[in-house]
Amino acid sequence: MRRPLLDGAVFLVLLQGLGSAALLGQTSEDPDALLRAGDYERAIEVLGPPDAPPSASPEASLRLADVLLEVGEHERAESVLRGALDGNPGHAGLTLLLGKTLVERGHLEEADRAFAEAELGEGGDALLAELHRAELLLRTGRRELALERFDRFIDVYNRSAGLDSRGLLAVAGAVRQLGVTNPVLYRDALRAYDEAIAQDPENFDAHLGVGELFLETYNAPDARGAFQAVLERRARHPRALLGMSRVAILESSPESAALVEAALEVNPNLVPALVTRARLQLAAEADSIAREDLNRALAANPISSEALAVLAGLRFLQGDLQGYEEARGRALEMNPRDSDFFITVAELAAQRRFYADAVQFAEQGTAVDSLAWEAFGLKGLNQLRTGEIAEGRSSLEVAFRGDPYNIWFKNTLDLLDVMDDFEEWGSDRVRVWVDPEDGEALATYMVELGERALDDLGALYGYDPPVPVRVEAFRRSADFSVRTIGLTGLGALGVSFGPVVALESPAIRQPGGFHWASTLWHELAHTVHLGVTDHRVPRWITEGLAVREERRAGTGWGARPSLTFFSAYLDGRIRDPSELSRSFIRPRHPQEVAFAYVLSSLVTEWIEEEWGFDAVLGILHGYGEGRTTEAVIRRELGIELPELDERFDTWFRETYATPLDGRDELEASIRMGRELLEEGRFDEAIPHLERARDLFPENPDPRGPNHLLAQAHRELGNEEELLGALEVHIESAGSDYDAHLKLAELREARGESERAIMALEAAIHITPFDLGVHRRLAALYREVGHSAGEVREYRVALALEPTDRAGALHRLADAQFRAGELAEARETVLQALELAPLFSEAQDLLLRILDEQ
């Protein structure tokens, strides 16, 4: 997680501001002080009570209207301004602000007329009016004309040494718009903003412009600084709070929601804030709440292109294609070259895992606007997610040339350079891309496991994903993160884009810290769920089922309830099943996501137990048809969401009654057992640990009672009991690498080769990089006469750079010979002899192979 958005200092500023408000409210009626403290209501009362006659002073009216505009009272602001204009016809400042008010309400033609009038004035206001007129041209699809107008401001700046703060603001705004054609101009825009602020530090629009410019160039810390500068002067400035919220979004900080709420508290009609909040709701899969915000936004400004774009996106996500077309028509009617519309819809589509659709939308964005760098970039990022690697790179290169500030594009292009060195392995159905350091040792097992997953999951869900499925494994967490979200810092281990799956390589972590096979299975389960539902599966059920599939696929795989989970459940720190998707997207505490995986898996387990797997399939198909969670649960389970929560709770408490009721005893037994172990009193520890095990045999704690029992029996030399304890232990803690190795050792010593093989195969699913394991496994396969297994293991052992390469080649050749792979055996033994020409065993083998051939 990136650093939190608002540090203590900022909150302090806000709180100090609010504190002052209360204080000032009692002692002062100075509107500036009231505004500084964030008391807009009182400030407006002081500046112009609703029943007061229009002020004769244009400055007083301007001030009042400005504040009214800031809190979203557009109608009253317009009325105040028109009233003032009656007494001061042609006043540039009043007509300029009237124009801005009309823009907020979506009355663009009237606004243009107002700006035209203001343009006739002098000084900064006239320049700002000119800027806003050019912006209107841009908004209505007349880019060339708009760019010409913006371009004039460069001359204005160069010719006029004495521009005032507002004039410089106008220049900055225009040059910023020109940045799309030449990114270097962003620097000039910043300089003009800085000069505007230097002349008038109270020029809020200049500070906000700086913040927005930094947001456009993905510089969160500097953007934050600019918005803070406004908040220090006006504690609850809604646009500054909205800016802070966007900084938080850029930094993936959970503070974004609270900040946008704060902005809307002051200005409930602030359209960009309503749209931002709607998008946050959509990210949390709360579609109906998002729709309410969009309705409010469109009520405030019926032609808001950003609100229409999100509305269109929402309708697309819900499968309402007719509704999508309607919103699209409304948005493009005003500006047929509105690439932002397509960018927004593409982003929303990608957010809900409709990657192929995201490519299509982004492409439409590039078609209407050849300078829409973000559209090119989105197209590229999503092409990479659908497996179109070369095309994706090409799109990203175009995007990055136009927008060299974009860290997502840069990171991803850098990653593609890294991936140029990756090795490709695989079958017709599973293609694996791995770092050369991981190479065959990892790819061999990934391909095998991928094949098995496609068979098993395909049969279970009645769906075969399009093949080949592409699996990528990254040796650097940062690379995996960039592959997933374009940025570093993602805390996940794997991701499925559908036909493309990416995960971290087990080489990154200590053996036992990561179960790559379980993770790959999980991601491939998502691939199937995405396919079954046409990418409409919500997080809660796909995560739940994927964890459940892990548990089905391998002994001890997948997350399961622990003692910490039980405590969290009983303490209400886990959301109800009906709200699970929010836990994944907007967790309230650091452990919530991990708990959500477990809970969602239990919910799917319960549904399968109570209603059968067909109900699970029915739910998935329901989602695929575009139905809501409420609808699919009602149709498939015959219950409403509150009942779902209630009945699951009953099932959970019944299923886990023993560990839940006996939690105190369980914890005490573990504690006592552990203490006795530490004191070396192994015999005495065993009964306590056995009690703990009996109360909760599935305890997944890798250092829990099952592990401790094994430790006690090992110390006491109780081989039979040690074996038993280890077997129980790995059933719920399958990532314990050492436990698998110990089991293999014990089984091998007892001559149980087949079971020793199983233990070593399980260990390889945690890490395939232990040369000794492959040699042991090869020998065991030889013992049981499994030539293919022996060949596989010697091949991998060779890939792991053994010191005795000639010997390793000979062993592989020997296994190949016995497996009947004569041509391969000959090739391999020749390699051995090339290294060690007098290697007698290899010479004999070569001659035997030649005889056979």
Place this chain on the structure above:
Amino acid sequence: MRPNVRFALLLPGLLAGVSSFPSSLSGQEAHLLIVAGLGGEPHYQESFVEWGERMVEGALAAGVAPERVTFLAEDPEASPERIQARSTREEVEAALRRIEERSAPDDRVLLLLIGHGSGSGGESLVNLPGPSLQATDYSALLDNLAPRQIAIVNTASASGDFIPVLAGEGRIVITATRSSQQRNATIFGQYFVEAFSTEGADFDRDGRISLLEAFEYARIETERHFRERNLLPSETALLEDRPDGRGISDPGGEGEVGLLASRFFLGVETDLPDSPEPGDDSPLAELLEAQERLEADVRELSRRADTLEPGEYRERMESLLVELARIGQEIRRLREDPE
């Protein structure tokens, strides 16, 4: 996994080196002195003794006469059958004097140091019970053994500075670390002694382990040790067998570093593929001569690999190797049954 190019480069070069030297080394005797210093903790005390024991066993198995093997350690009671005396400065000096007295000028001496190191430059040392010997002390002591061929293997931490102090004509110096700054306890020694008890270190499968092979084995296994545990390597082993005292970790690929080490073996091997005696025209001698010629052809072809089309190279190589295999088989048959 990265293809193991190193071996392909190393081995032909290494064996080419062997063939350019007279094969009379096999007639010399080898002497081994193992010095295990202070362990500090039981875990290290046990490990150091265990490594020393394994080295003794490896040397004996390689054919070193038991009377030419000396093992000094912190506590002789830890392995009374193997450890002759406490590893004090005096005992080390005495052991080296005995070797000097009992060895011939063309003998080989391997001094293996095990323990925790400290100091730097000429003051680098392996901690011994009582006063320790510094690198300069070892250098002076070993000077007394000239012109015998000397190998010093310091497997301790902070051992890297032994190289510039001890390197010299006819000397091989191996250290577990690159410098005196790598001060963590080392693992290199474990793999170095393991090299003499596993066929895995016999890269060229000639039935004996050269010092170069042991170094390479230990270096690679040490790297694997850190890689498999996902740890940052805290030691970098070096080898130097030229007088310039630089030491490299990759002796197969640069100049002639490793040449001397590739000729340094423990013991006297008797079952190696011999060269024919001059004037011997027996069928075995003819086969041995053909074998030697073919082996040289293989090396030569290998060296020229880059100048040939892959298909042609493979065809010619296979032809040579098949012929060599047939001759090898015949040699073994004749040796088993000369009649």
